Amino acid sequence: MVVGDIATGTEVLVIGAGPGGYVAAIRAAQNGLDTTLVEKDAYGGTCLNYGCIPSKALITGADLAHEAGNAEEMGIHADPVVDMSQLRDWKNGVVDQLTGGVEKLCKANGVNLVEGTARFKDENAVRIAHGGEGQGSETIEFEHCIIATGSRVIQIPGFDFGDEPVWSSRDALEADTVPERLVVVGGGYIGMELSTTFAKLGADVTVVEMLDDILPGYESDVARVVRKRAEDLGIDMHFGEGASGWRDEDDGIMVTTETEDGEENEYRADKVLVAVGRSPVTDTMDIESAGLEADDRGFLSVDECRRTDVEHIYAVGDVVEDTPMLAHVASKEGIVAAEHIAGEPVAFDSQAVPAAVFTDPEIGTVGMTEADAEEAGFTPVVGQMPFRASGRALTTNHADGFVRVVADEESGFVLGAQIVGPEASELIAELAFAIEMGATLEDVASTIHTHPTLAEAVMEAAENALGQAIHTLNR
Numbered sequence: 060m061v062v063g064d065i066a067t068g069t070e071v072l073v074i075g076a077g078p079g080g081y082v083a084a085i086r087a088a089q090n091g092l093d094t095t096l097v098e099k100d101a102y103g104g105t106c107l108n109y110g111c112i113p114s115k116a117l118i119t120g121a122d123l124a125h126e127a128g129n130a131e132e133m134g135i136h137a138d139p140v141v142d143m144s145q146l147r148d149w150k151n152g153v154v155d156q157l158t159g160g161v162e163k164l165c166k167a168n169g170v171n172l173v174e175g176t177a178r179f180k181d182e183n184a185v186r187i188a189h190g191g192e193g194q195g196s197e198t199i200e201f202e203h204c205i206i207a208t209g210s211r212v213i214q215i216p217g218f219d220f221g222d223e224p225v226w227s228s229r230d231a232l233e234a235d236t237v238p239e240r241l242v243v244v245g246g247g248y249i250g251m252e253l254s255t256t257f258a259k260l261g262a263d264v265t266v267v268e269m270l271d272d273i274l275p276g277y278e279s280d281v282a283r284v285v286r287k288r289a290e291d292l293g294i295d296m297h298f299g300e301g302a303s304g305w306r307d308e309d310d311g312i313m314v315t316t317e318t319e320d321g322e323e324n325e326y327r328a329d330k331v332l333v334a335v336g337r338s339p340v341t342d343t344m345d346i347e348s349a350g351l352e353a354d355d356r357g358f359l360s361v362d363e364c365r366r367t368d369v370e371h372i373y374a375v376g377d378v379v380e381d382t383p384m385l386a387h388v389a390s391k392e393g394i395v396a397a398e399h400i401a402g403e404p405v406a407f408d409s410q411a412v413p414a415a416v417f418t419d420p421e422i423g424t425v426g427m428t429e430a431d432a433e434e435a436g437f438t439p440v441v442g443q444m445p446f447r448a449s450g451r452a453l454t455t456n457h458a459d460g461f462v463r464v465v466a467d468e469e470s471g472f473v474l475g476a477q478i479v480g481p482e483a484s485e486l487i488a489e490l491a492f493a494i495e496m497g498a499t500l501e502d503v504a505s506t507i508h509t510h511p512t513l514a515e516a517v518m519e520a521a522e523n524a525l526g527q528a529i530h531t532l533n534r
């Protein structure tokens with residue numbers, strides 16, 4: 060122990076107060092365990108402060124302005140002016156409300172909150188360095204530990220986030236003006252959500268992506284609907300190009316890219332947003348002192364209860380290998396870890412993990428695609444309902460996309476779904492629930508859905524798989 064250290068003990072120590080860590084801490088405390096939560100920056104982690112919540116707040120603002128300014132067809136004529144710094148203040152207000160709520164909830168549930176940076180001393184203790192000079196440090200001994208330290212943005216050569224024109228997603232979300240020209244490096248979900256947002260706010264957006272399509276990991280017909288809309292919004296997309304650097308110009312900057320064949324291209328911009336992914340934060344905690352080892356990309360491997368190789372140390376959220384880096388996954392894993400420590404018979408079942416992309420239109424997916432189902436040995440039956448056949452979609456003036464349901468032909472069990480279209484992020488919940496409950500196509504199709512709603516398209520897709528659809532032709 061260093062001079063000035065105070066040593067305390069806790070049954071459960073949670074490191075990191077993002078959606079993995081704070082949820083784990085609350086659940087551990089609800090189970091009667093003496094729980095301490097350490098956070099070095101802000102309650103709510105990436106999700107509440109620099110990710111899910113601020114991005115969705117900005118998307119709402121951009122959508123509202125864009126909708127209002129593009130509704131002549133409905134007889135609405137407006138030319139909205141967006142005050143970016145006011146929009147940012149409103150977004151920050153939402154963030155503050157939620158992060159304050161997390162702190163209050165932790166306290167109300169009896170979680171001990173400690174502000175500082177944790178490093179392992181050994182497999183039963185961490186040292187917490189409190190922020191700022193002269194703030195001191197303390198040692199906390201634990202019986203169980205849950206690592207929930209999340210992830211950070213990946214930086215690429217030639218683009219230093221310290222340079223003013225180079226934006227990370229966090230910088231983009233803090234912008235108080237809209238750049239005239241924005242180059243976005245990376246066509247993944249964060250790159251596409253922010254491209255769409257800034258295009259709607261009036262920026263001239265160019266996306267450069269190394270692969271041959273946007274949204275890797277999503278089926279091509281799903282990505283196509285988003286790509287088409289992005290084109291309609293004026294977003295210029297270039298595939299098969301990797302960003303190699305940038306330089307100052309008299310008028311802004313020039314971003315350079317290179318194809319696999321060595322061909323160089325240049326794009327003028329005022330800002331360049333680098334959104335090429337995130338890597339786990341496991342390299343700043345001396346995990347080796349606790350007997351832990353990360354893989355070569357920094358991820359920790361865990362069992363179905365989220366236990367690492369050191370049995371009383373658990374890991375949840377973005378630091379975990381082989382599960383998607385998503386807030387709801389982190390929270391679920393946090394609950395599993397906390398309940399397992401409390402002695403509950405729990406496990407993480409990743410059969411039905413939904414995911415959403417908040418582009419225009421949105422994407423919602425859960426479970427298996429048709430190809431996944433075939434690979435897993437099922438004979439899949441697929442039903443699809445286009446939103447252009449949905450009365451409610453037409454009344455919202457957003458009728459691009461479809462609902463697709465994948466089921467096992469023999470048993471009728473729903474195996475997966477892909478939705479691209481209005482409110483896909485909300486609609487997917489019904490099909491996640493269907494999979495979780497072991498529902499069949501019949502169950503979904505015979506459930507009365509309110510009219511007129513977008514959810515009717517889910518019912519109709521199930522009917523289509525059964526050859527019983529009314530509002531679309533059966534396959």
Ligand SMILES: Cc1cc2nc3c(=O)[nH]c(=O)nc-3n(C[C@H](O)[C@H](O)[C@H](O)COP(=O)(O)OP(=O)(O)OC[C@H]3O[C@@H](n4cnc5c(N)ncnc54)[C@H](O)[C@@H]3O)c2cc1C
Nearest residue numbers: 075077078079099104105106110177209376377384385386
């Ligand atoms: C722009 C953007 C948009 C996103 N949108 C979505 C979305 O729409 N939906 C979705 O599901 N996901 C989204 N995500 C991903 C989501 O934010 C993450 O998956 C989620 O935050 C992971 O939660 P976590 O608890 O594992 O880690 P984090 O939220 O990253 O929290 C980790 C916490 O640990 C703290 N910490 C780290 N090291 C230490 C230490 N040594 N000592 C003490 N504290 C420490 C950090 O300060 C941080 O607060 C988005 C991410 C970004 C960047």
